[in-house]
Amino acid sequence: MEQLLFFVCLAVTSLAGYWLGRRALGFGHVSLAAVLGSALECLGASVIFLVANVLLGTLTALAVRTLTSHFVGLYVFSDAILLPLSLVQGLAFWSWRERARVH
Amino acid sequence: MRRSHRNALDRTLVVVCRCLGAAAVLVCLAALTPLPNYLVRSLQAEARLGPADAIVVLGSGIEPDGALSPGSLYRVTQGIKLYKARLAPLIVFSGPAFGGPAAEAEVAAQLARDLGVPSEQILTETGARTTREEAARIARRLEPRAVRRILLVTDSEHLTRAMALFERAGLEVLPAPADSVSPATEGPEARLELLRRLSQELMARLYYRLAGYL
Numbered sequence: 001m002e003q004l005l006f007f008v009c010l011a012v013t014s015l016a017g018y019w020l021g022r023r024a025l026g027f028g029h030v031s032l033a034a035v036l037g038s039a040l041e042c043l044g045a046s047v048i049f050l051v052a053n054v055l056l057g058t059l060t061a062l063a064v065r066t067l068t069s070h071f072v073g074l075y076v077f078s079d080a081i082l083l084p085l086s087l088v089q090g091l092a093f094w095s096w097r098e099r100a101r102v103h
Numbered sequence: 104m105r106r107s108h109r110n111a112l113d114r115t116l117v118v119v120c121r122c123l124g125a126a127a128v129l130v131c132l133a134a135l136t137p138l139p140n141y142l143v144r145s146l147q148a149e150a151r152l153g154p155a156d157a158i159v160v161l162g163s164g165i166e167p168d169g170a171l172s173p174g175s176l177y178r179v180t181q182g183i184k185l186y187k188a189r190l191a192p193l194i195v196f197s198g199p200a201f202g203g204p205a206a207e208a209e210v211a212a213q214l215a216r217d218l219g220v221p222s223e224q225i226l227t228e229t230g231a232r233t234t235r236e237e238a239a240r241i242a243r244r245l246e247p248r249a250v251r252r253i254l255l256v257t258d259s260e261h262l263t264r265a266m267a268l269f270e271r272a273g274l275e276v277l278p279a280p281a282d283s284v285s286p287a288t289e290g291p292e293a294r295l296e297l298l299r300r301l302s303q304e305l306m307a308r309l310y311y312r313l314a315g316y317l
Contacts, residue, residue: 075164
């Protein structure tokens with residue numbers, strides 16, 4: 001029952017966003033399916049950045065351990081902050097791509 | 104790069120990103136279902152408590168101000184509970200300082216003393232930085248004491264890998280899980296945390312296998 005509240009909140013704010021875009025801001029001529037596809041692509045780009053960040057961090061830590069006497073823990077790269085930062089990377093990259101395609 | 108190659112690369116990127124994006128949405132939706140709980144349960148070792156020669160509490164981290172991390176506190180508490188239940192006469196705490204003011208093992212040992220565990224029944228290992236090093240160093244420390252069977256305390260998803268390493272070091276291991284996030288949790292945020300820990304442990308197992316440690 002409590003989890004249903006999540007979906008209700010998400011549905012209400014999504015509908016409010018849709019109304020704002022379509023009625024108040026005049027975005028109605030753009031296909032919603034294309035926008036959702038683009039959002040999915042943007043999320044996917046963030047996943048690629050996340051995986052790349054974790055892999056690069058892990059390999060760097062292992063290299064530092066092997067080549068020097070300094071110890072770097074691998075758990076540093078499982079920090080939750082990597083998620084929003086990778087999301088920002090993906091968002092920026094995909095916005096760049098979209099703008100480049102328009103020009 | 105030629106225009107046709109560039110367009111092909113862009114199309115591939117779009118398809119890959121759409122698939123990964125859909126996968127990310129499914130992972131988020133999975134946090135609203137019991138799927139993460141099942142996945143964690145399938146990887147974890149079940150508790151098997153019984154009399155042993157020693158209780159070994161693995162390190163989980165220490166805060167910069169010298170306080171035990173929440174995960175460490177759960178493990179230390181479980182270790183002390185097992186000692187108080189008279190399941191073993193010796194308790195070993197592990198964990199280095201990682202550049203902080205005190206070693207995790209020493210802070211845990213002080214907490215155990217404060218809760219009534221005699222100093223002579225406590226052993227600390229402050230030099231091991233990974234699970235593999237903990238198994239090797241603790242097994243070496245326990246050998247002269249004729250310790251054969253241990254109760255191993257760590258998070259349940261970490262136990263399977265840790266048990267394999269301690270058994271390789273020549274000890275018989277009884278698993279004694281101590282979880283800071285319950286595998287039975289029902290909150291979406293806690294379930295996402297379960298998924299994060301699960302991925303972390305799967306990556307660690309993969310690394311240990313590739314390196315030949317398991």
